[in-house]
Amino acid sequence: MTRTRRLAAALAIVAAVALAGSGCTVIPVTGPLTVQETGSGDPLSKPFQRMIAIPPRPTWGPDETIRGLQAAMAAYADDPSILAKYLTPEARAAWNPSGPVAVIEDEYEIVPSTPRDDAAQAQTFTLKGRWVAKIEEDDSYTPTAGVSPRTFQLVKAEGGGYRVSGLEDGLLLTNADVTRAYRATNLYYLTGKTQDRLVVDRVRLRLKPTQTYAQTILERLLKSPSHALKGAVTTSFPPGTKIESIRSDERVVINLSGPLSLSAEDTLSAQIRYSLNKNEIAKGRVIEIQVDGEPYTVDRPSADDHWLDDTSDTAYYVSKGAVHYMGQDGPAGAVPGAAGEQRTGYSGFAVSRDGALIAARTSTGISVAGLTQEGRWQEVIQGTRLTPPTWHRDGSLWTYDSQNGVLLRYDPITGRGPDRVAAPKLSGLDVTKLRIARDGVRVAVMTGENTVHIGALTGGSAGTMLGAFQVLTTTEVGNKITSVAWEDDEHVLVLAEGKAGQTLNEINVGDGEVVGVPLKDPLESVTALGGRVLAEAMTDQGAKIEELDQDRQTWTVKIESDAGSPLFPLG
Incomplete structure (x- = not known):
């Protein structure tokens, strides 16, 4: 089944579930509805499941509305339009999705912050879940502990149901959301002074339906390392370098553009080789690097492997x-x-x-x-x-x-x-x-x-x-x-x-x-x-x-x- 047909089928399932009964049934206890996304057949990609968020329903109460909003946060990077439907116009104008992503355990509870009053127009609720980690804007992943309470102000919507009139900035994901859509990824930079060795920087990258995992890795490699290595490592990629294309057959061909130096062939190919191969991408295959479509360098599987283990093992x-x-x-x-x-x-x-x-x-x-x-x-x-x-x-x-x-x-x-x-x-x-x-x-x-x-x-x-x-x-x-x-x-x-x-x-x-x-x-x-x-x-x-x-x-x-x-x- 093609990606388009799978997506259409999944949307049809969502619609059928929504028409089948009350609002509670559209958020199954086993988790949000997902669909198998691109990448399963591409040697430069990784299969993953994409969240399909559901707009709020008139029959939903506060609990279902907040859970639906959380699911929309998990899908926000692919489709931000659904989350906006949960918010009042004022909340849409005030809320900012940027900042660290808070990651909590899959099981959480939603409790009223004030005594429940069904007649009240505005109510405050708290989502309480065990904090697992935070994903910073530089993609670094930091484990955390304790309870991560989030408050939501809800107001009744015309025609039934609720809308969120106030929520804290940033995205809130469950551990299952991160497991499904993110991958722990090793990026490789160069030692700051000598540039004779590679240093690993481990980040969490979100998989994208519009590009292969290989492209996601290399585009992130063009950016600065995470804060843990800021000022401690360097890179062979000068500012202005871009990934123009990546294709794969018997070899992997990467076409770059930008002010690349011929003297950086060895270090640049080493950064690319390790950043792909250590993440199980293009392993064992020749990597041909081009600049503006012209040959730049070729990295072979048998290339000199002095970039990591060069210490006496006695x-x-x-x-x-x-x-x-x-x-x-x-x-x-x-x-x-x-x-x-x-x-x-x-x-x-x-x-x-x-x-x-x-x-x-x-x-x-x-x-x-x-x-x-x-x-x-x-x-x-x-x-x-x-x-x-x-x-x-x-x-x-x-x-x-x-x-x-x-x-x-x-x-x-x-x-x-x-x-x-x-x-x-x-x-x-x-x-x-x-x-x-x-x-x-x-x-x-x-x-x-x-x-x-x-x-x-x-x-x-x-x-x-x-x-x-x-x-x-x-x-x-x-x-x-x-x-x-x-x-x-x-x-x-x-x-x-x-x-x-x-x-x-x-x-x-x-x-x-x-x-x-x-x-x-x-x-x-x-x-x-x-x-x-x-x-x-x-x-x-x-x-x-x-x-x-x-x-x-x-x-x-x-x-x-x-x-x-x-x-x-x-x-």
């Missing part, structure tokens, strides 16, 4: 104060130099991107050693209340001095530092952990024992600054977070414990999506890279190193005894 662990290599199936020997010698007083180990340097915290500061036979520990940052060290992909070493409330950076190559880095949002907070992501942009910051924030390193004319903070997760009072580690550029692993036991959650830093990881034994710490997750487990036989299996459900012991603090480079 795993390490600590035994009796000595750092050891770890193979796929167990111990592989101590590292060379002083770091491989047994000693006490060193903790919070961190390995640089290329595996050439290791850092650790002592009672007097942060020390660094080369992983060579000649490598010796050297204190490079002094302080008695420093967070465990963390490496940046550019080779610099970072820590937070809680005693003086300053973020510090040391450059082992030049021996410069430690220099102070502006981090105004951390002022006055009890910073206990600091972990820079492998993309060199995002930073996980733990404050106290209960809260993990995500920030970003920006590099404007005034120098590097750590900002753009938002809370990623927090625990209840009495519980505490014991370990935080970057799993990849999108996810952080957070280990927490309380009276009910331990939890290990994988949290998407872009939209807060949480996936729990089952545990076998009590864990002390976790680390991850390239799909591998390692943990220090405490068993009856002592500390062991365990690895999470590929099924993400079970753990396998890799080192039986005297092994702890597993770590990978960076993260």
Whole structure:
């Protein structure tokens, strides 16, 4: 059946339902009426269901009217005319749909804000639902909690039924509305200074019946990143770039227009490739990019894949104060130099991107050693209340001095530092952990024992600054977070414990999506890279190193005894 015939059939069903009985029947308890929309057969699109909103009926009471209005909000982006029919002329002139989209749970209730009076001309009602999230105007998705009450003023309409004479600005959608019409989408931008790596920006994009998902993705990619990465990343697309057309057969052909530079071929094609392929669009096919119909560059599936995972994947662990290599199936020997010698007083180990340097915290500061036979520990940052060290992909070493409330950076190559880095949002907070992501942009910051924030390193004319903070997760009072580690550029692993036991959650830093990881034994710490997750487990036989299996459900012991603090480079 074609799209036009499906739509006509659905409208016929709506009309038939409306004529069949009372107003309550046109809003089924299973949810608003939908119709399968375009995209199901297009390799550059995704199938989705489009809401068909229904105008208010003379037989409807306040409850049905408000529910019908909410359904019209879900359909507003495709057809704004239906929502207008629910409003009085004054309300239409005053209401503004812009601003964050409030997302609530599917089940909600509508209660009178004042005692019900059927004789009254104007009445106020409150829609009460559990708040799920908000979708900002930059398409970022932020989980929220609590009750999100919305008030509606209703007046009786001529000929029966009600109209809304007053409502708050912005759209109110249910979680089902968002699941149906939006898609979690990864966009890829470039690191701000070096532009040698891609940084993922996760947003929620609304699918459109008039264009493919591929076009929706690329048109959003031409815009600025979300506020979480503002000032921290750049793009290869200059202002004025437009998507003229996208077509697909054996290859995907994208025709652009605008002042595109020939020197941006590699970075531009990388942004397009990852933004399409990571969202399961055009995967495995050649992508041909044109400018004004003329060949610009061709991106092949076998193209160099250095844009994301370019860090050493060697795993390490600590035994009796000595750092050891770890193979796929167990111990592989101590590292060379002083770091491989047994000693006490060193903790919070961190390995640089290329595996050439290791850092650790002592009672007097942060020390660094080369992983060579000649490598010796050297204190490079002094302080008695420093967070465990963390490496940046550019080779610099970072820590937070809680005693003086300053973020510090040391450059082992030049021996410069430690220099102070502006981090105004951390002022006055009890910073206990600091972990820079492998993309060199995002930073996980733990404050106290209960809260993990995500920030970003920006590099404007005034120098590097750590900002753009938002809370990623927090625990209840009495519980505490014991370990935080970057799993990849999108996810952080957070280990927490309380009276009910331990939890290990994988949290998407872009939209807060949480996936729990089952545990076998009590864990002390976790680390991850390239799909591998390692943990220090405490068993009856002592500390062991365990690895999470590929099924993400079970753990396998890799080192039986005297092994702890597993770590990978960076993260």
